[in-house]
Amino acid sequence: MDTKTALEILKKHTTKINLIKHAIAVSATMRHFAKLHGENAEYWACVGMLHDVDYEKYPDTHLNNTPEILKAEGFDEPFIHAVLSHGYELRNDIEPSNYMEWVLSTVDQLTGFITACALILPERKLSSVTLDSIKKRWKVPSFAAGTNRERIMRYCEKLGHDFDYVATQTLIAMQSIAGDLGL
Numbered sequence: 001m002d003t004k005t006a007l008e009i010l011k012k013h014t015t016k017i018n019l020i021k022h023a024i025a026v027s028a029t030m031r032h033f034a035k036l037h038g039e040n041a042e043y044w045a046c047v048g049m050l051h052d053v054d055y056e057k058y059p060d061t062h063l064n065n066t067p068e069i070l071k072a073e074g075f076d077e078p079f080i081h082a083v084l085s086h087g088y089e090l091r092n093d094i095e096p097s098n099y100m101e102w103v104l105s106t107v108d109q110l111t112g113f114i115t116a117c118a119l120i121l122p123e124r125k126l127s128s129v130t131l132d133s134i135k136k137r138w139k140v141p142s143f144a145a146g147t148n149r150e151r152i153m154r155y156c157e158k159l160g161h162d163f164d165y166v167a168t169q170t171l172i173a174m175q176s177i178a179g180d181l182g183l
Contacts, residue, residue: 001042001043001046001075002042002046003027003031003042003045003046003049005046006027006045006046006049006050007020007023007024007049009050009053009073010023010049010050010053013053013054013056013057013069014052014053014055014056015056016056019052019055019056021115021180021181021182022052022111022112022115023048023049023050023051023052024049024177024180024181025111025112025115025173025174025177025181026048026049026051026104026107026108026111027045027046027048027049028045028048028173028174028176028177028180029048029103029107029110029111029169029170029173029174030044030045030047030048030100030103030104030107031044031045031048031173032169032170032172032173032176033100033103033107033169033173034100036169037099039099039100043079044100044103046079047079047082047083047100047104048104048107050070050075050083051083051086051104051108053066053069053070053083054066054069062087062091063083063084063087063091063092066080066083066084067080067084070083081094081097081101082100082101082104083104085097085101085104085105086101086104086105086108088105089151090148090151096158099159102155102158102159103159105155106152106155106156106158106159106166107166107170109146109147109148109151109152110147110152110166110167110170111170111174112144112146112147113134113137113138113144113147114126114129114134114167114170114171114174115174115181115183116137116143116144117129117133117134117137118183119183120137124183125178125183126171126174126175126178126181126183127175127178129171129175130171131164131167131168131171134167134171135163135164135167138163152166
C-alpha cells in the first residue's frame, strides 16, 4: 500500500474537497512523525489518509462502517484498529495501543485547528502560522470551538511530548504540503 493508492480509495468514498484536504494534512503529519521516530512512514501516511474514509457517507455513525470498507479494500486488522482508534473517547472505546495510534488521535483535530489558524490570516497561508499564533488562538475557546483541546493535551502527554512540540511538528508537516492544501 502507498499513499497514492490510499488517496484513490479515499476518493471512492469521499468527494468533498475539504475532507480530502483534511486527510492529506493528517497523512502528511503522520508521515512526518513516523520519520521522526524511525517508523514506516508510508504505512503511517496511509493510516492518516484513510482515517475518515466513511465520514462523508456516514457522518452520524462515523467509524461504524470503516471496518467493512477497509476489509473490502484488503486491509488487515492492525491497520483497521489503527484507523478506528482515533475515535477513542469520541465515537468508540477502541483505545490507541501504540505510539502511531496516539499520534493519529492527537493530530486529527490539531491539523484542523492549524488550518483554521491559517484561514483567519489575511494571506490565508500556513507559512504565516507560527507556534505563538497557534497558542494564542488555543486560549480562545470560541475559536475552532469543535476542537477538543483537553483531549489533545492529554494525548500529547500519552505521546511523551508537550503541546509545543506536537504543534510545532504538526505545523512543519502541514507547511511541507501547503500547496496541496491550498494554504
